[in-house]
Amino acid sequence: MNDKTETIASGWRGFQQILAARGHRRLVLVEGDRQAAIAQVAGLLPELSAAQGLWVGREQDAIMAGLGHIRAKDYRRVLGQELPVLVWDGWEGTSPDAFAALSGTLRAGGLLFWLMPPLAQWSDFDDPDYGRTGLDRTSAHPFAARLAAILAEDPDVIRLVAEDASVPDLNRPEPGRAGFQPGQTAEQQALVADIVRTGQGRRRRPLVITADRGRGKSAALGIAAARLLESGRKRVLVTAPSADNVATLFAHARQELGDALAMDTPTQLTTRSGHELCFLPPQELLSQRPEAEVVLVDEAAGLPAQWLKAVLLGWPRVVFASTVHGYEG
Template identity: 60%
Template sequence: MPPSQQQNWQHFAEQLARLGQRRLVLVEGAPQWCRDWVVSQFKGLATDHGLWVGQAEDARQVGMPGMAAKQYKRWLGQELDVLVWDGWQGNPPDGLAALAGTLKAGGLLFWLMPPLAQWPEFEDPDYARMGLEAVSEHAFAARQARLLAQAPEVIRVNAGAAALPELSVPDESEAFQVGATTEQNELVEALVRFGQGRRRRPLVVTADRGRGKSAALGLAAAELLLAGREQVVVTAPAFENVRTLFRHAEIRLGDALAEQDEGRLVTGNGHRLCFWSVERLLEEQPSAEVVMVDEAAAIPAHRLRSLLLGWPRVAFASTVHGYEGTGRGFALRFREVLDRETPQWQEIKLNQPIRWAEGDPLETLVFRLFLLDAGAQPVAEALPADDVAIEPWQPSAASEAELAEAFGLLVNAHYRTTPSDLRQWLDDPAAY
């Protein structure tokens, strides 16, 4: 790539930020060529918040934190400018779908892979984890390659030069601005009312990634401490999931904050916001007027029920179409528990994105690649048995519409359905 092109990445990212967009940069080639190319491009790309998923030595070359793909949950709830995903090291679908949601407007996802034509034969190192290494045809990878080849918004880089697309950038007055939406402000108000309100009326918050639910939880937690609540407890699968929550709570507390360390904020009058792991929280049962559960869909159902019954005011926040793919299962299955145990529970949904603009190309692409919004079509009426025909059907041979509808049935039927299940289903349908 010419040096002038090399220096254009920062300008391109700034243009994307003004549009409220993010993009996938698909780097196709031999493993070391892909890595060397990305390392060379970082000379023209300034980033304070980046992550390299792959080999630690590659991450060190560009001065970014690095990790293996299996550790992806550590970074959920954080915000990135750049994500480098070395697919030559393995492509667990849950992790890739998840971390794409951590990129904010102007963000770039560099995906290092073989040329698209080779994807059906590519021996992904992650196959062994799921017992797919002996499968002769990898329909999941073939489908992804086809969709990416058809996606004009994908920036494809190979051994030749890659041209960055021309963007129509709005005037400064019309540029995308990251800021609280009306929905988010209303959620903060609702969470404060809930936290000051009557017992046994849990609140359930559902949203896609990038809608600002974690920030809203943090702002509301701070407001509750300032209003007199003595202890608000936050729990999640890992503390990394709630860093955004604590950052916004810290900002809102401002001068009222007297002490702080990781997972703990204390005001001048001793009121506390604390993080507890789910296991420790259920084991030690600390007193708390309010408990907030973030990334609830990734927590087993029996533990959610214990959390629900263990404290007077419990709010559950869940990603609907997230990496774990269980948001809809959470809504369907946990709703039954809520109806039975606390019938006066409430639900709030966030729809408008806050970290990027509506119609963001990367969000649309990730949803398409992993069928994150797949849903079963409602059945109008039951048919007589004589009118029903049972025919052989293979997901790998289905149209996109059929595949989405069939996978939607699977999602609705199981509590924990993940993007990895889509790969397993396409590559080894006999397992289902």
């Protein structure tokens, strides 16, 4: 690595560390030639904390960059995860729903690289996703033009020229006196108590949790599930559109249970006393109908209403958690 490359890499690493300390994330808009943008981002990723990151676009580009690959239409299976880096190849199309959803998966210090034409060309750019919405039949795109104008004026958006690999102005936030520390908010603490109360309480009294994405619903479910096992519940079941959706839930349950765990897999936690937290896909849950004192449904908006009704009627204590605003509304 030459001195210039090391200077660039060091600048990005320091920037990411400051963001993580402040609990911030950043959008990095990479404007210009598509192949140049891919090459610049792929060359930068090894210098960042990019393990477990995702590339939305062509699979061969994801492989070259060393990231996992996902198609935009499959975005729901990533909900509930926390990503350090997300690369979105806008030349392949930008679905607003998927883009908004996946941007919410970035953890503190996370970077979202958006590969696009220069902002001045957005009003004339024929986004491949327009065919899905009928906008491909229009000659101008005023919404795209307005979005470009907003991004151009936002000082927190980092703009890179695809053909220019020099160190950008990263607009670093001021380091805080006390670093950002993840923790339960008062609202989250109250929510955990409500979930535990529901799980220990009378039958047929479901709890419905709604909030914006990123407010800690999955974390609260995981903490509450662990406390239910510790308080005597023998089996707590979890369901969601996919196993990936409950990664955060299980991470917080795992942390809460600590040394009490006897078995630990990505979709099953068993305590030394034999109590267990298990994930089952919704169709498997409804076909097998295993016994459980409590069922938790995460990302409930991603499941058909008839399935939710069947879960509600099939188990004595049910908790639903869902985002109901924006793209999931």
